[in-house]
Amino acid sequence: MLIVNSPVEEIKEIQKDIFLQKIYSPEIARQIKPGQFLNIRVSETVTPLLRRPFSVCDVEGDYIFIMFNIFGEGTKILSHKHKGDTIDILGPLGNGFNISDDFDTAVIVAGGLGAAPFPYLTRLLKDKFEIFSFIGGRSINDVITFNLVNVKTATDDGSLDYFGNVVQLFEENLSSLKNKKLKVFGCGPNAMLRALKDVCISNNINCEVSTECAMACGFGICQGCPIESTEQSDKYLLVCKDGPVFNVKDVII
Amino acid sequence: MLIVNSPVEEIKEIQKDIFLQKIYSPEIARQIKPGQFLNIRVSETVTPLLRRPFSVCDVEGDYIFIMFNIFGEGTKILSHKHKGDTIDILGPLGNGFNISDDFDTAVIVAGGLGAAPFPYLTRLLKDKFEIFSFIGGRSINDVITFNLVNVKTATDDGSLDYFGNVVQLFEENLSSLKNKKLKVFGCGPNAMLRALKDVCISNNINCEVSTECAMACGFGICQGCPIESTEQSDKYLLVCKDGPVFNVKDVII
Amino acid sequence: MSKIDLSVNIASLKLRNPIMLASGTVGYGNEIAEFVDLNKIGAIVTKSLSLKPRKGNPPQRITETPAGMLNAIGLANVGVEVFLKEKIPFLKQYDVPLICNIAASSVEEYVECTKILTEEETIKAFEINVSCPNVKEGGLQFGNNLSAVGKVTEKVRAVTNKPLIIKLSPNVSYISEFAKVVKDEGGDAVSAINTLVGTAFNIFTRKPKVQNVFAGLSGPAIKPVALAKVLEIHQKVDIPIIGIGGIMNWKDVVEFMIAGASAVQIGTLNFIDPTAPIKIIEELEKYCEQMSITSISELTGSYII
């Protein structure tokens, strides 16, 4: 865990309303793993007060990338940063995806901005594993396939490709993946993660998801980010410290 | 009184730590008079919450100018504006200097950033009146003579010219101004204005000063900016609405 | 023309929309009228009036704090007589419900003020300020004392038939107890909240930043507290609530109404953007349209807990 002031190198709108920010941050780049996140202070003033969590989207040499849309005040300020402005980063935080289990085929299932952590995961896996990416969104503009490979897409309104949600799309494609040792990596809204969990558990597929939740600190001191554990009903796990990536078997989403 | 969103045209540091901001604001430029002020919202967020008052420093065609130093959070944000950023201006506010009295010689007496309103006054007066400008500061770096004419300067520490305060300098020069119909225009810290008032009253010189005080609204609705009147002890005048320029006879500074 | 009904009722007072301008933040209406078409506003509340004119506190009266401001104006006002003679004529020109806010240092003075003002037909309701933190007498002495609030309500009620609103102090543990007393003594509605007691010091001079030392905190900083007070009253007492505290935009208005407010007042925001009240009214209409709300009063207390 570091706190660094890192200069923005570039910010671009990779598709309508979706921003990719490239940040020069060698220390973080060296340490961070896919699925881990950064807690970013977007302003020196007291509004917004708290840091904002973002998944590491990708790493290239000394540069890290984050991907976001303008959601509220914090992301708006972030989108207005100029090259050379510095941003205050606390990270790397949380546990990333476990990529040393026993699998030969990685399946990425993402909804909307849930695609954010996967360019980096894809970069690390693509030479050694087969990858299938199932990417969904409400509508054509919400489908983000940036730097992913072997992509199939779904939209809730049918405006692009498969008409339905991304978990249905994944499920329909399951038969074609039958003889592989799968591991599923999921990220997206909770409703989607719940559906994904059901599919994976009933098909006995190893699945990790990156979860989201309101956070204050990001490193375990505020207790602001509880998530119900399947094993212990007498205490919560913390999304920031015990997650944000969990095996679906371990948490009640 | 208008509320306008006006683009910054240029911002430059005219001397160490002193900024001059040029703003394209034809509506304000058309109406504003020397000694009037603007109440500026420096940020869209709620910190800083209140607008910040600034004297109009100068007007050139469709452009207005303000002059400031970095005092706190608000002026810091203002100093970071880029060309093209807009700023939210409420103005013109208050009463300016009265330049239609009976005088033939204008005497400007200013301390520190109290020089801010005088480039504009000088511009309007210089063709028709003789002007003498007495400008003081704590030290050489605090003396601002930008766009003033016929200037004599004083510093509290003697680092530039006259060793002493600017009111003393003015007083010592009074004899040379004896046969003129003087009007004094003053602006600066309260202690300076009090001294200036004493000198002018004992020498029977017509004198107006621009006063300062914490403000919330700037146009008379908050009652936040009282100043004691010499005439009515049962109520205060308001700096924003009845001033900020007052004849020294009318107020207890 | 839109089909959305923005009108709300506070007891027998009918407002064309829930947006009122708060006491002490619009003077007597004349300055703000340069920015706001008063005929479009729900209601305007005067600066607190006392029987005699008050000079108010010496400077410095205000200072800024994180997302808020402290003020100790000290109820500077022209007094009832000058108000009737010099301020009412201006306000008469507009078709906007005028609510007179009254501050006093004794029950008798509250009663006396109300008696005089109730004769003036331009005045449509009274808001009794029992909660100003910035004066030595009256103010919090009344506002934090249940029986004093009861007494003031009872006695003022006896001298006017116009809607009677009591503006409550937030500087108490259980504001709903005060709302209950107001209801029991015949008050028609409560306003919540007035400012929170606060202070600030200059760390170099060690003097208070506001001359009066203690001052009233307003602005967005207090919004969560104000919402909790409104919700507490709504859950415990059946009385119309006017929500006040830190409103900066239409979303804040909706939030107050969901928490239990029938109408709201805009205070500090008037200093920052005096055109905001009108913008807010327009945006509220859009929100209702988008959410298929036909009458904005449906929002009041519509929280799902």
Add this chain to the structure above:
Amino acid sequence: MSKIDLSVNIASLKLRNPIMLASGTVGYGNEIAEFVDLNKIGAIVTKSLSLKPRKGNPPQRITETPAGMLNAIGLANVGVEVFLKEKIPFLKQYDVPLICNIAASSVEEYVECTKILTEEETIKAFEINVSCPNVKEGGLQFGNNLSAVGKVTEKVRAVTNKPLIIKLSPNVSYISEFAKVVKDEGGDAVSAINTLVGTAFNIFTRKPKVQNVFAGLSGPAIKPVALAKVLEIHQKVDIPIIGIGGIMNWKDVVEFMIAGASAVQIGTLNFIDPTAPIKIIEELEKYCEQMSITSISELTGSYII
């Protein structure tokens, strides 16, 4: 080496400097130790401990507000037993006064917790939390009730000789009355303030943003209120005060000390910049140097009113 004496005393507790880390904002010290050299801090206060472990409230537990945040963690904690077994060993490694904060839902539970913990010599003092707004039992029920605060102080005092600090609720009209009771019943100091009661709603779902509905407001937004509470206590009661609420930098610390605090606690700021406490200590030293203050405790209550 500097000649400035930053040390302060809270009753018999001597701190190397006035910067303490507030309960609930540093867990049990292990995470924050990655950023802060605990050996440089004035004192560390644990998350509120209860007799048995508490799961705390379901999510969502926090939300942001203008210059502040609301939390309703619900006193999630490991309980006294696990604390002693698993958390104390880590804290033992450091030369920093450890203050145990205790929360309970009955006077008996407060007493029981204190009895057990007072045996542990690593624990240098107790801070009794009678003011948590986020739990159904205990919490404000105690904190807003004078005789309950008196009773808790008296009974806990009877079972420990270690310095006893009572953490007061700001959700009362006159906090100094509570400080007085604490003093009368043998408490050594008071902490002021805990969070203000607040709430927030989602305007589209109409649900509370924090699952518990009512939550505690902290952060810079509350600083003026906290300062006023500290000042009120200082003016009325002769008892050491630990100032808490919205501290973001060294200037805020000085402001609290001028208003009457002997030491301060840093809360929400730890979430935003866990390295801040150390920076603040360094900057306080510079301020003292600049102002020719030889002992920082001179600042306490040095307001000029």
